[in-house]
Amino acid sequence: MKYITLFILSFIFWLLLTFDFSVSNLIVGVVASIITALFFGKFFITNVYKLLQPRRYFWFIVYLFIFIWECLKANLDVAYRVLHPAMPIRPGIVKVKTTLKSDMAKMLLANSITMTPGTISVDIIDDYLYIHWIYIRSEDPEVYTPIIIGAFEKYIKRIIE
Numbered sequence: 683m684k685y686i687t688l689f690i691l692s693f694i695f696w697l698l699l700t701f702d703f704s705v706s707n708l709i710v711g712v713v714a715s716i717i718t719a720l721f722f723g724k725f726f727i728t729n730v731y732k733l734l735q736p737r738r739y740f741w742f743i744v745y746l747f748i749f750i751w752e753c754l755k756a757n758l759d760v761a762y763r764v765l766h767p768a769m770p771i772r773p774g775i776v777k778v779k780t781t782l783k784s785d786m787a788k789m790l791l792a793n794s795i796t797m798t799p800g801t802i803s804v805d806i807i808d809d810y811l812y813i814h815w816i817y818i819r820s821e822d823p824e825v826y827t828p829i830i831i832g833a834f835e836k837y838i839k840r841i842i843e
Contacts, residue, residue, distance in 0.1 A: 685723040692718045738841050745837040752833055753798055760799040763816065774818045775804060778811045778827050780835060787842040794834045801830065 692715035700707055732738060763771055782788050792803035792811055800816040813830055820826050 685719045688723050689715045689719040741837055741840040745841060748833050748837055749794060756799040771816055772818045773816055775812055775814050776826055778813055778830055779809055780811055782839060784843055787838050790838050791834055
C-alpha cells in the first residue's frame with residue numbers, strides 16, 4: 683500500500699511542478715513516479731492510512747499559521763539584536779527534551795526550529811534536541827524548553843503521531 687501511495691503522491695507532485703497535461707509529459711510523470719516508488723517505497727511511512735485522516739490536514743494548516751507567526755516574531759527579535767548598538771547576544775547550545783516519539787516528528791520539529799531565525803538544530807539524540815540559540819534567556823531547561831519547542835511540538839504531535 684505504501685508503494686501505491688508514494689506513486690500517487692509523486693505523480694501529483696510531478697503534475698504540480700510541470701503543470702503540463704500533454705500525453706508525453708503524463709507518460710514521463712508516470713515513469714518517474716514508478717521509479718521513485720520502487721526505489722524509495724521502503725523508506726516511506728509505514729502507516730499510510732494516517733494520510734487519509736482529514737483532522738491531520740486541519741492541524742497541519744493550523745501548524746502553518748503558528749509556524750509563520752513564530753518566524754515573524756523570531757525575525758523581529760533577530761533584527762532587534764542586529765540593529766541594537768550593543769548587539770545583545772548570548773549564544774550557546776541548549777539541550778531540549780521532546781515528547782515526540784517518531785523520527786519523522788522529531789525531524790519536522792528540528793527543521794521547524796532551524797527555519798526559525800535565531801535557532802539552529804545541531805543534533806537529535808534519542809529524545810533530546812541540541813539547539814544553538816542566539817540568546818539564551820535562562821540556564822534552566824524548564825524555562826527555555828517551552829520557549830523553543832512549546833508552540834511547535836503540540837501541533838506536530840497532532841499531525842504525525
